[in-house]
Amino acid sequence: QYEVEMLPPEDQRDDFCYSVGDCRSRIPKLMDEWKAYFEYLLSAEQKTMNPPKSSSFVLDDALHHMWKAHVASIAYALPKFRDSLKYLADPEANFGKDWANGVDFIAATHFSTDLQTTNNFQAFLPQRMLVEGDVLPSISGFSSQQNRVLLSLRDLNKANQLTGGLLLKGWQKAMSTEAARKIGRKLIEDLASSPSFDHWEYTVI
Numbered sequence: 001q002y003e004v005e006m007l008p009p010e011d012q013r014d015d016f017c018y019s020v021g022d023c024r025s026r027i028p029k030l031m032d033e034w035k036a037y038f039e040y041l042l043s044a045e046q047k048t049m050n051p052p053k054s055s056s057f058v059l060d061d062a063l064h065h066m067w068k069a070h071v072a073s074i075a076y077a078l079p080k081f082r083d084s085l086k087y088l089a090d091p092e093a094n095f096g097k098d099w100a101n102g103v104d105f106i107a108a109t110h111f112s113t114d115l116q117t118t119n120n121f122q123a124f125l126p127q128r129m130l131v132e133g134d135v136l137p138s139i140s141g142f143s144s145q146q147n148r149v150l151l152s153l154r155d156l157n158k159a160n161q162l163t164g165g166l167l168l169k170g171w172q173k174a175m176s177t178e179a180a181r182k183i184g185r186k187l188i189e190d191l192a193s194s195p196s197f198d199h200w201e202y203t204v205i
Contacts (some may be wrong), residue, residue, distance in 0.1 A: 091130035
């Protein structure tokens, strides 16, 4: 047997944590979000194993906890690595910020992250890092759907910034019911997969 110890790097050591205890001391609120998610899963599993109780697992509830923790993780990490974006090509750095903003909108719909769904929708995201000279909406080597998704993410980020975040707040309010979230997920699916989808036809009320 060998002991393996992870040592923090000399540079940017304060940007990372290296154990559960270390992470909890640095980012307790974020760790609480992930703790709530895993406790929900564990609680549902334990109740299922104690008949005659039926399963208490509700997918929508699990996705709520998962996305809440995921969004909190990005919100914590993005400011820490904002300075590092200067080492990337501008199109790639901008896509990173557009995607981080887009995740907030996706999260509000409780979008499923099972393997099949994730695999299907990754096909509409860049298959490589973006480089100088990649200009939307006609990036060479990208499908029309990929160009459209990237353009929509860019426009969504710009619109949210122009409204001071009110666009996201309105979307989150609109997604407050399970029925509305189903419509929101369908909208995202249509945006990604439909060749005739026009994102300018849709507005958030």
